[in-house]
Amino acid sequence: MPLHDQLRAVALDEFASAGYAATSLQRIADLAGTSKASVLYHFSSKEQLLAEIVDPVLDDLERLLIDDEGGSVLRRADFVERFVDLLLTHSQVVPLVINQGATLDDVPVMHRATELMRRVAELFRLASGSTIEKLRFGVAFGGVAYTLAAAERLGLNGEIPIDEVRTALLEILHDLLVPADTPVA
Amino acid sequence: MPLHDQLRAVALDEFASAGYAATSLQRIADLAGTSKASVLYHFSSKEQLLAEIVDPVLDDLERLLIDDEGGSVLRRADFVERFVDLLLTHSQVVPLVINQGATLDDVPVMHRATELMRRVAELFRLASGSTIEKLRFGVAFGGVAYTLAAAERLGLNGEIPIDEVRTALLEILHDLLVPADTPVA
DNA sequence: CAGAGGGCTGGCCGATCGGTCAGTAGCGTT
DNA sequence: AACGCTACTGACCGATCGGCCAGCCCTCTG
Missing domain, CATH: 1.10.357 (Tetracycline Repressor; domain 2)
Structure with a gap:
């Protein structure tokens, strides 16, 4: 699975279970095995990640x-x-x-x-x-x-x-x- | 109304409408017309405010x-x-x-x-x-x-x-x- | 081999968070 | 006047947040 899609999936899991505000970009990155900066490379902001x-x-x-x-x-x-x-x-x-x-x-x-x-x-x-x-x-x-x-x-x-x-x-x-x-x- | 009760009421309004994580102690203090430090004087922590x-x-x-x-x-x-x-x-x-x-x-x-x-x-x-x-x-x-x-x-x-x-x-x-x-x- | 560009990263930034602490203003008691 | 107690505050702390940026690595193309 492309990292872009994997990040979206991981973020959805966390947003749904722990909440949007309580889920940091760092945690999404950790769960996907990448860096926070790469999350912001694939999605211009946390809000846009939610929007996608x-x-x-x-x-x-x-x-x-x-x-x-x-x-x-x-x-x-x-x-x-x-x-x-x-x-x-x-x-x-x-x-x-x-x-x-x-x-x-x-x-x-x-x-x-x-x-x-x-x-x-x-x-x-x-x-x-x-x-x-x-x-x-x-x-x-x-x-x-x-x-x-x-x-x-x-x-x-x-x-x-x-x-x-x-x-x-x-x-x-x-x-x-x-x-x-x-x-x- | 004692400040203690007023803080509890204000916090409940905000926790219910904006969410616990999204409600800062500073905002609760502002809405009650007092300081953040006084909130922490009446309640030893944000969690205890929620508990009360x-x-x-x-x-x-x-x-x-x-x-x-x-x-x-x-x-x-x-x-x-x-x-x-x-x-x-x-x-x-x-x-x-x-x-x-x-x-x-x-x-x-x-x-x-x-x-x-x-x-x-x-x-x-x-x-x-x-x-x-x-x-x-x-x-x-x-x-x-x-x-x-x-x-x-x-x-x-x-x-x-x-x-x-x-x-x-x-x-x-x-x-x-x-x-x-x-x-x- | 040179260079361009996409994918990715560490390091840094300002802002804001919850929480601590020394100190003060007011007030009833001695 | 001196005290003690409650209520309260401004300044500060370390941690964490979302976001930015210079630059690295790799592959593909010429």
Whole structure:
């Protein structure tokens, strides 16, 4: 693997587990077996290293939003399914954005993440819904992200097959976001 | 308000919104209109300032766990209700622990928080349950915490009366944690 | 062989961090 | 007046941070 990619992978591990602020460029360099200066050779700054990690995921999310808004063809259940797949695909980046987004809102890429999450919320038209509908969105979205982030820390997950996780999350999210008494399309 | 209490309040605001690592003692001092040295006069270290904020909340949680384990008298629904009240009472500390607990596991008070959360998980016997039951716990607990933390950031909540929030959260958590096909006691 | 350029590094910089310490201002007691 | 105690402060410390830079090594090209 090229050093550039390896540095990105190592940085993602550390940003997700120890936090962006608590992860020094020196530590990233040590874990990758190189020097701090070489990290700053591959990435012009620590912020840009974070951006190169997070931006592709936000691109995926934005694409999903555009697909949906473009034709409003997607039924809510379909959106939820694609959304879960996106979360599972980027299971390390999701908690990074969720847990540290508020802390790092001065970093441009995290501000973009917040804006996209707001658009997801508006998509479900929960900003104008009832209190419980608003809270259902918050619990569902934050709950899935938190589960992906902290389940291991609490020793809650063994080696659960990802297919099983996917199915279970879909069922839970479906229960929360597509209540039986709500029109789906 | 005594300066000691004011410093604790200011620090909690900053720890919860900007993060523990990103909040300097100097900033806490500035916001309270005093000097950094006086902060370290009232609290022997930054870690102890965090501990004085978090420990009382963990004491409450531990008390709830002891009440439950002692007689196993509490029905699951009762536990959920007391649990939600605890989260609402300490709505600033909860996201602090949830979002930054993993990052700060080297800080003793945060390690204690992780242990208590593990006990809550075990209480629901979800460690030995099916995949979807494990995930339901994660989604429920993390979801409520995330909602309390980030709803404002996404502009999802206006001035919702706390009673309404309490009722809604109870309903959502009840749906997630006390499924219809599960024996309650 | 000469030179150009990409990959990489050690050493350094200013800034900021948490924390220490000597010292002081105010105040009630003797 | 002299004391002791609490509250508080400015100056300073070593460590660490992100970032910069001159220069080295290697390979490819002419």
